[in-house]
Amino acid sequence: MTERKDRLIQTRVPETLETTLKDEARRRRTTVSQMIRTVLEDTFHLVDDVVANVDMIVSDSVELAQRVGRTARRRAADADAPCGEALPDAADRIAPVQAWNEVVLNQAVDCSKCGAELPRGRRAYLGLCDDPTQVRAWLCASAVEALASEPETGEEA
Ligand SMILES: [Zn+2]
Known part of the structure; x- marks a missing residue:
């Protein structure tokens, strides 16, 4: 058996999160510590490899995938990683936009x-659109x- 060099990290969590963690650990028949370790390892492994590849995540567990996927996307945005897989309604939301204005987010x-x-403080692009009813x-x-390398949205071939 190899010598364990694990470190202890403690953190305070709200009671509701503790309950959620305990319930989830029970459901997975594991301990809270082991589950948190797994989630953290998966999350940082995903971010390190910039695997925003949803298919690979889904093969593990859909529920874990959603949680980790969200974290990975959030972190991917922090790292100026490529824009992730397009959301189902992305084309509809982007089609009415006439121009993109670079802004600093508050x-x-x-x-x-x-x-x-x-996140706040990040440069992002606000869609300019004449239609005030558009989100x-x-x-x-x-x-x-x-x-520049994509076909115009909203124009069906
Ligand atoms: Zn994006």
Whole structure:
């Protein structure tokens, strides 16, 4: 048996989160510590490899995938990683936009294309649109960079 060099990390969590963690650990027939270790390892492994590849995540567990996937996307946005897989409604939200205006965020928003959270202080792109009934659209920087190589949305071939 190899010598264990694990380190202890403690953190305070609200009671509701503790309950959630205990319930989830019981459901998976594991301990809270082991489950947290697994989630953290998966999350950082995913981010390190910039695996925003949802298919690979889904093969593990759909529920874990959603949690880890969200974290991975959020972290991917932090790292200026490529815009992730397009959301189902991305084309509809982006089609009415006439131009993208670079802004510095004062509030966190989600990329309208991939759903990645763009934090306060980050540069993002606000969709300019004449129609005031349209939901405001946002893009992350890499989505805007990719525009030149994409066909125009909303124009069916
Ligand atoms: Zn994006």
